[in-house]
Amino acid sequence: xxxxxxxxxxxxxxxxxxxxxxxxxxxxxxxxxxxxxxxxxxxxxxxxxxxxxxxxxxxxxxxxxxxxxxxxxxxxxxxxxxxxxxxxxxxxxxxxxxxxxxxxxx
Numbered sequence: 001x002x003x004x005x006x007x008x009x010x011x012x013x014x015x016x017x018x019x020x021x022x023x024x025x026x027x028x029x030x031x032x033x034x035x036x037x038x039x040x041x042x043x044x045x046x047x048x049x050x051x052x053x054x055x056x057x058x059x060x061x062x063x064x065x066x067x068x069x070x071x072x073x074x075x076x077x078x079x080x081x082x083x084x085x086x087x088x089x090x091x092x093x094x095x096x097x098x099x100x101x102x103x104x105x106x
Contacts, residue, residue, distance in 0.1 A: 006038045007052070018067070047074065060092075
């Protein structure tokens with residue numbers, strides 16, 4: 001399955017820019033998002049306390065997680081690396097748009 005993950009930190013931010021970027025990537029790569037996950041929460045909250053944590057638990061081998069940039073996964077590098085490590089160990093791909101990052105697609 002292909003998941004689109006959008007996180008904003010405040011109610012004043014919108015999800016529309018991130019959704020647009022993800023949709024553009026999908027059109028370019030002839031892909032369709034099977035499920036969208038959107039949340040308004042600080043990246044400083046632990047992954048387990050966010051919708052991202054629940055999503056990671058149900059993702060399976062060869063699933064793809066697409067987000068606009070790595071910073072959407074967590075507040076700091078240690079948190080982001082933890083998410084990427086879990087995904088790598090479980091053969092889950094992570095694609096980002098602004099960073100042009102592709103974990104597990106090579």
